[in-house]
Amino acid sequence: MGKEENYKLNRDKCAYGHCAHNHGYGNGHHESCVSLVPIFNHLEDEQMDEIVEVIKSSSYKKGEIVYSAGDKSDSLYIVRSGRIRIYRLSESGKEQLVRILKPGDFTGELALFSESIHESYAEAVEDTKVCMITRSDLQNLLMKFPSISLKILSEFSRRLEESEKQTARVSTEKVETRIASFLTECVNKKDGSMEFVLPMSKKDLASYLGTTPETISRKLSELEDEGYIRQGPHRKIKILDLDGLYDA
Numbered sequence: 001m002g003k004e005e006n007y008k009l010n011r012d013k014c015a016y017g018h019c020a021h022n023h024g025y026g027n028g029h030h031e032s033c034v035s036l037v038p039i040f041n042h043l044e045d046e047q048m049d050e051i052v053e054v055i056k057s058s059s060y061k062k063g064e065i066v067y068s069a070g071d072k073s074d075s076l077y078i079v080r081s082g083r084i085r086i087y088r089l090s091e092s093g094k095e096q097l098v099r100i101l102k103p104g105d106f107t108g109e110l111a112l113f114s115e116s117i118h119e120s121y122a123e124a125v126e127d128t129k130v131c132m133i134t135r136s137d138l139q140n141l142l143m144k145f146p147s148i149s150l151k152i153l154s155e156f157s158r159r160l161e162e163s164e165k166q167t168a169r170v171s172t173e174k175v176e177t178r179i180a181s182f183l184t185e186c187v188n189k190k191d192g193s194m195e196f197v198l199p200m201s202k203k204d205l206a207s208y209l210g211t212t213p214e215t216i217s218r219k220l221s222e223l224e225d226e227g228y229i230r231q232g233p234h235r236k237i238k239i240l241d242l243d244g245l246y247d248a
Contacts, residue, residue, distance in 0.1 A: 033057075033080040033131035036104040039151040047145055054137040058130045066122035066130065073111040073118045075132045079103050082128025085204060088120050097207040099162075100125065100200050109152060111135045112142070125200075170210040178209045179219050180245050183229065187239060194242065198235040 033055060034040045034048045043051070057080075060066055066077065066084060077084075084101040098120055101107055110116055112135060133141075142149050169178050182205070186196045198205065206213045220237075223229045228245045230238045239245055 033078050036080065037078050037106060038104065039106070039148050039155065042147065042151065043145060050144075051133075051141060054141070055131045055133055058132060060124040060128045060130065062124055062126045062128075064124045066124060066128075067108075067118050068121050069118055071118045073108055073116045074135050075108055075111060076106055076135075076138055077108045077122070078106045078131040078133075080129040080131050083125040084128055084130075085123050085125050085200070086120050087123070087207065095207050097200070097204050099159075100204070102199075106155075109156070112138055112152070166208075175209070175211050175215055176219050176222070178211070179216065180223070180228075182209060183223075183237060183239065184242065184245055186237070187242070194240070195236065195238040198237060201235075 034051050040048060040051055060082075067073075069089065079101045081103055084105075084107070086098040086101065086107055088096045088098060090096065101122075107122060108118075115135075169181065173181070186199065187194060188196065200208065202213045202216045206216045209216070220229070220231060223245070224231055226244075228239070228241045230240055232238065
């Protein structure tokens with residue numbers, strides 16, 4: 001059985017009640033979800049309370065499919081806790097990672113504008129809780145609170161810029177340059193910390209950067225041997241020579 005068939009089987013099992021999602025949580029969870037996401041957290045408390053009324057909650061176990069390519073897209077999904085990987089499958093079944101969603105991030109935003117189907121897959125990287133708002137409810141909120149629209153447009157702009165940069169990176173840069181650029185972007189810009197945890201597995205990083213896990217491991221070891229980085233357990237990385245890494 002191919003990868004896509006497995007995903008469809010997993011999704012069908014969920015439809016018959018064999019998944020852990022579609023469990024509701026209390027209002028405290030809803031409020032936390034609303035206050036997390038940037039498109040809502042600028043609103044007044046009374047306005048956020050109104051959003052809480054239309055939110056539904058779901059939970060997904062690690063490896064569970066949130067939605068698959070071809071599924072109807074009719075809701076906005078907001079990550080409350082955990083992480084979700086968004087990826088596409090080529091005709092040959094090869095994965096291409098699009099992005100990793102963290103708490104406060106959202107997906108399914110194209111459903112805001114028209115009825116459509118998902119073109120990507122969304123999979124829980126770890127046990128994950130999600131808040132959902134249907135298209136009709138969200139459109140009503142946009143009419144009442146226009147500032148939400150500006151926040152969504154800002155996020156669209158950021159994602160477009162990120163996508164264009166990623167496309168240019170994969171098509172024009174050498175693998176080691178792609179890896180070095182990614183590592184420098186992981187540096188905490190707020191506190192200047194040079195130590196961080198890779199936000200994804202080497203398999204996902206390879207998919208994201210258009211290479212193989214073996215190449216990722218080899219290039220990271222080379223960067224370590226050259227004194228640019230130090231690798232620790234559990235995907236920890238410490239940059240020892242930021243300027244040198246920029247030029248690597």
